Amino acid sequence: MAVYTEVSDDDLEEFAAEYDIGEVVSCKGIAEGVENTNYLLQTDRGNYILTLYEKRVNPDELPFFLGLMEHLAARGLACPTPIKGRDGTALRTLCGRPAAIVSFLKGMWTRRITLNHCAELGPAMAAMHLAGADFPMTRNNNLSVSGWRPLFESIRPRAAEIKADLEQTIADELDYLEAHWPKALPVGLIHADLFPDNVFFLHDRAAGVDRMSGFIDFYFACTDALAYDIAICLNAWCFEDDGAFNATKARLMLNGYRKVRPLSADELLALPLLARGAAMRFLLTRSYDWLNTPPGAMVKRKDPMEYYRKLRFHQGVGGPGQYGIA
Numbered sequence: 001m002a003v004y005t006e007v008s009d010d011d012l013e014e015f016a017a018e019y020d021i022g023e024v025v026s027c028k029g030i031a032e033g034v035e036n037t038n039y040l041l042q043t044d045r046g047n048y049i050l051t052l053y054e055k056r057v058n059p060d061e062l063p064f065f066l067g068l069m070e071h072l073a074a075r076g077l078a079c080p081t082p083i084k085g086r087d088g089t090a091l092r093t094l095c096g097r098p099a100a101i102v103s104f105l106k107g108m109w110t111r112r113i114t115l116n117h118c119a120e121l122g123p124a125m126a127a128m129h130l131a132g133a134d135f136p137m138t139r140n141n142n143l144s145v146s147g148w149r150p151l152f153e154s155i156r157p158r159a160a161e162i163k164a165d166l167e168q169t170i171a172d173e174l175d176y177l178e179a180h181w182p183k184a185l186p187v188g189l190i191h192a193d194l195f196p197d198n199v200f201f202l203h204d205r206a207a208g209v210d211r212m213s214g215f216i217d218f219y220f221a222c223t224d225a226l227a228y229d230i231a232i233c234l235n236a237w238c239f240e241d242d243g244a245f246n247a248t249k250a251r252l253m254l255n256g257y258r259k260v261r262p263l264s265a266d267e268l269l270a271l272p273l274l275a276r277g278a279a280m281r282f283l284l285t286r287s288y289d290w291l292n293t294p295p296g297a298m299v300k301r302k303d304p305m306e307y308y309r310k311l312r313f314h315q316g317v318g319g320p321g322q323y324g325i326a
């Protein structure tokens with residue numbers, strides 16, 4: 001679940017009165033998600049998402065995230081738009097937490113990733129990168145290479161509780177990544193958490209396929225190598241449940257991306273390394289959560305070992321050709 005903060009009827013009424021969104025009909029906690037508290041807010045005018053930002057989000061960074069969603073939506077990208085109150089402000093406080101209302105995005109995330117989903121994702125991700133190009137704010141990626149060692153040190157004493165060789169595997173890989181991490185790739189605005197649960201689709205009955213309806217959850221977005229977003233997606237979208245890498249999915253995603261934003265030779269060559277880094281990032285954060293989520297917390301922990309295995313796969317990749325592209 002992700003309802004960390006319960007909102008009373010009185011608090012909600014007072015909060016909603018700041019907006020011109022109609023009368024609140026219902027407000028239901030949303031079970032999915034892990035970071036923030038989300039409610040589906042239904043009014044007599046439509047549906048909205050009410051988010052209370054929890055411990056992992058730095059309140060100082062919220063203007064970046066909300067401003068980014070506003071910017072991307074204004075450039076035609078399908079994503080939630082912050083709703084401003086009558087005072088022109090989107091960000092306010094509810095139950096002692098920073099909170100905002102954003103527009104409701106139609107669609108569902110897919111539980112069964114097909115070739116079609118990967119083909120849809122590629123061009124949409126590239127379009128997001130292009131739409132973000134003139135976003136005036138920047139945010140450092142604190143979960144990139146310089147952030148990994150402190151995270152490692154925090155889990156190191158207990159890494160063996162997850163897997164006997166985890167400490168040594170991460171230590172060796174970090175040495176390699178820190179020595180080889182690319183510094184001159186094209187940089188821009190990236191989503192940085194473009195997992196299947198953050199990409200919505202609507203079924204097109206006439207065509208018999210799902211069409212992408214938008215991206216949600218921009219709360220890890222940052223300024224970083226654009227190809228790093230692709231590497232995150234290679235990991236999150238192109239492995240099967242049995243751990244096998246599906247090069248056809250990767251090819252469709254990558255080629256779809258390249259039709260909208262061509263990749264330079266350097267970006268292509270860097271993909272295996274970026275994919276190792278992306279695997280390291282999620283291995284570390286999942287390991288941290290695995291070891292630090294209090295017993296009984298109503299959050300489903302994500303399996304760090306999934307990312308250990310993905311890391312091992314990319315360590316054996318000789319070049320971008322193994323991702324299905326020429």
Ligand SMILES: Nc1ncnc2c1ncn2[C@@H]1O[C@H](COP(=O)(O)OP(=O)(O)O)[C@@H](O)[C@H]1O
Nearest residue numbers: 030032033034035036038049080103104105217
């Ligand atoms: N703008 C939106 N429109 C529709 N549903 C949304 C929207 N934002 C969030 N949701 C719903 O809330 C769930 C959790 O949102 P998410 O942003 O992923 O949470 P968290 O950041 O806590 O992981 C999503 O899976 C989706 O069901």
Ligand SMILES: N[C@@H](CCOP(=O)(O)O)C(=O)O
Nearest residue numbers: 033034035193195282286302
């Ligand atoms: N995508 C990350 C965890 C962050 O979860 P989200 O619900 O905010 O997308 C992972 O899979 O480790």
